Amino acid sequence: MLEARAAVESLHAYRPPLAGRRGLRLDFNESTIGCSPRVLARLRSLDSETLARYPEREPVEAEVAGFLRLDPSQVLLTNGVDEAIHLLCSTYLEPGDEAIIVVPTYAMYEIFAQAEGARVVQVPSSENFTFPLDNLLSRISSRTRLIAVANPNNPTGTAVACDILLRVARAAPHAAVLVDEAYFEFHGETILHLAARPANLFVARTFSKAYGLAGLRIGILAGDAAQIAMVRRVASPYNVNAVALAVLPEALRDQAYVEHYVSEVQRGRELLQQELKALGQRYWPSRANFVLARVGAAHAEFIQALRTHGILVRDRHTDPACDGCVRLTVGSLEHAQTLIVALREVLGKLREHREVNA
Numbered sequence: 001m002l003e004a005r006a007a008v009e010s011l012h013a014y015r016p017p018l019a020g021r022r023g024l025r026l027d028f029n030e031s032t033i034g035c036s037p038r039v040l041a042r043l044r045s046l047d048s049e050t051l052a053r054y055p056e057r058e059p060v061e062a063e064v065a066g067f068l069r070l071d072p073s074q075v076l077l078t079n080g081v082d083e084a085i086h087l088l089c090s091t092y093l094e095p096g097d098e099a100i101i102v103v104p105t106y107a108m109y110e111i112f113a114q115a116e117g118a119r120v121v122q123v124p125s126s127e128n129f130t131f132p133l134d135n136l137l138s139r140i141s142s143r144t145r146l147i148a149v150a151n152p153n154n155p156t157g158t159a160v161a162c163d164i165l166l167r168v169a170r171a172a173p174h175a176a177v178l179v180d181e182a183y184f185e186f187h188g189e190t191i192l193h194l195a196a197r198p199a200n201l202f203v204a205r206t207f208s209k210a211y212g213l214a215g216l217r218i219g220i221l222a223g224d225a226a227q228i229a230m231v232r233r234v235a236s237p238y239n240v241n242a243v244a245l246a247v248l249p250e251a252l253r254d255q256a257y258v259e260h261y262v263s264e265v266q267r268g269r270e271l272l273q274q275e276l277k278a279l280g281q282r283y284w285p286s287r288a289n290f291v292l293a294r295v296g297a298a299h300a301e302f303i304q305a306l307r308t309h310g311i312l313v314r315d316r317h318t319d320p321a322c323d324g325c326v327r328l329t330v331g332s333l334e335h336a337q338t339l340i341v342a343l344r345e346v347l348g349k350l351r352e353h354r355e356v357n358a
């Protein structure tokens with residue numbers, strides 16, 4: 001009988017709760033207003049020839065590199081950051097190698113590392129989900145071949161200073177260190193432009209969040225040219241589809257649209273946090289387009305009650321140190337206000353029944 005590799009047999013399937021997502025979707029950190037109208041116009045103008053031809057990644061890669069002020073040899077376009085993570089794992093991890101992650105964090109680092117047969121070393125976050133630098137440094141060994149850090153982190157929204165990440169990269173020159181900046185635009189700080197970036201440091205970016213293009217699947221992996229050349233060997237030459245490549249330059253050109261959405265999210269995030277504070281609700285100040293809050297034992301009732309208000313949010317209570325926690329995506333200002341109104345009502349009702357932590 002055909003059997004999958006042992007590493008794959010022992011993987012837990014990651015099934016995000018995607019089915020029937022009707023309503024205001026504040027559960028996957030997507031944009032709530034979608035992409036720029038200029039991107040849609042470009043999409044609608046595509047002809048059959050564009051679809052008939054195999055996609056050419058390089059010209060668009062050069063444009064993205066220009067946008068990032070990098071050389072094209074330092075940039076690989078990917079099928080979302082998920083593919084970037086997958087490619088890094090395939091490029092650097094042998095069975096038995098170690099991959100270090102700081103938990104709680106994004107699920108795909110562990111899945112792709114385990115699929116290669118690597119051993120995943122989970123370093124717990126410090127108090128209030130701050131970055132556990134000393135603990136992480138103490139877990140680096142000669143077998144460490146990957147260290148993945150989301151900055152800002154998902155699902156906590158917390159960020160770590162770039163000089164701390166540099167220390168990690170310098171302490172493990174034999175490991176690929178991925179700084180996943182999927183939420184960069186909402187944070188505003190990047191490690192990408194530091195002078196003297198170590199050759200083992202990779203930075204990932206996505207068009208799924210601030211650009212509102214999660215469905216198109218486009219991401220960026222940036223790093224040292226010689227290392228990116230290795231990763232490129234593992235990637236399909238056609239990993240990014242023709243439609244995504246055709247609209248990406250337009251998405252980059254309409255920075256005003258992205259900036260406007262980001263400023264709305266930042267204002268909405270502030271309002272949401274103020275409201276959580278006023279309600280006496282535990283939350284962690286966020287640098288991303290979502291806020292993690294601890295509602296306690298009634299997390300499932302809370303989520304269900306918001307659903308009856310037509311709002312979807314994400315249960316994170318099974319994540320490490322996230323007992324009773326839910327993650328609330330922040331969208332446009334209008335959508336943040338809709339969430340706030342519903343929150344007041346739902347928390348008020350649950351508290352009447354003494355089901356929610358204050």
Ligand code: PMP
Binds near residue numbers: 083154206208
């Ligand atoms: N990294 C992080 C930290 C994320 O939260 C997500 C999406 N939730 C991703 C990567 C995936 O991004 P993409 O859509 O580009 O694959």
